[in-house]
Amino acid sequence: MKNKGEVKELASLFAAFLKLGLFTIGGGYAMIPQMQHLAVEEHGWLTDEEVVDCIAVSQSLPGIIAINMATYIGRKLYGMKGAVCATVGVVIPSFVIISLIVLVLGAIGENPWLQGAFLGVKAAVCGLILVSAVRLGRQVLRTPFQWVLMLGALAAIAFAGINAVWVILAAALLGIIYSSIRSGKEVR
């Protein structure tokens, strides 16, 4: 890397994902509200619609959702270098904190202040994910077809317990059929 500007940009990407890794408590979904805020509002890296695409692709592929999202965004912004910076950034807080707890503290213990803090964060995350869903939904849900798909997916996953991967595959197929019928109509 000869370019100083590029180093600076990669450093800010790395720092952003370091922060995301540090404040993701309770799994990948907890990362979404903050990821959206950082990428859309703070840095202007992505639009809301691109955030939805990122979540969609990350959710459809195997593995850790937070890693998928980091690799997706990093690559989209700065290619391979960006993907490495974002992914390493999001992993480091986990690695350091778990290592410190296991090697230094031995265990996290039953400290009520700490347990209470975790409970507070978990409760807040429920609300934050809801806010993200509504905010992104406003961008995406414009036609009755889209509303039907959204509600169908919610019912299939939350109430029928169907694996999200099947729901996404079915949605892709329905989307293809729907758009080919529509473009067929437009031609006529």
Next chain:
Amino acid sequence: MGFVNLFAAFFRIGLFGFGGGLAMLPLIYQSVQQFGFMDPAEFSDLLALSQVTPGPIAVNAATYVGLHFAGLPGAAVATFGVVLPEFIIMMMVCRFLDRFRENRLVEGAFTGIRPVTIGLLFAAALFVSDGVLTRGPVISKAILTAGAGYFDWIAVGIGAGAVLLMTAAKMKPIRVMLLAAAAGAVLGGTGLIQV
């Protein structure tokens, strides 16, 4: 040989674990048992720790298992192993998407996938509420019949407060989380909530 097994086990977890952290834990449990990296009691410590510490759950679990098995080098090997498949697959998929983004089939697929992703997010909001805002599963018949005692009203209050701070006060999500952590710490520390 141990390090190769450790790497292979976690590479496999990253490759075949669908649905992210929590959904990957059974797969992690099986692999850990198969290779004898730790016993069931230690695994329950892992479960508790990896869910309450910051970071993706499966990364926390990989670091924990690796540390247990072979100290810091083990942690590095397991963590690298669990992250690598995602990285490789995502790089390939993005490359494919870049090339075929304008393709009618890919475009059509995304018109279906985008609204479904919103549905997934609403489902995720329900799943993370399980046992946090309620004392049992959110999606159950019990929630209709159990009455007000089914909910943890302090947690519901914190969740609702977070929504208000985000929307009405336009506060940054990180500040909201820090405030919620502070509120929870005080409530837990002074014994106002049972933790």
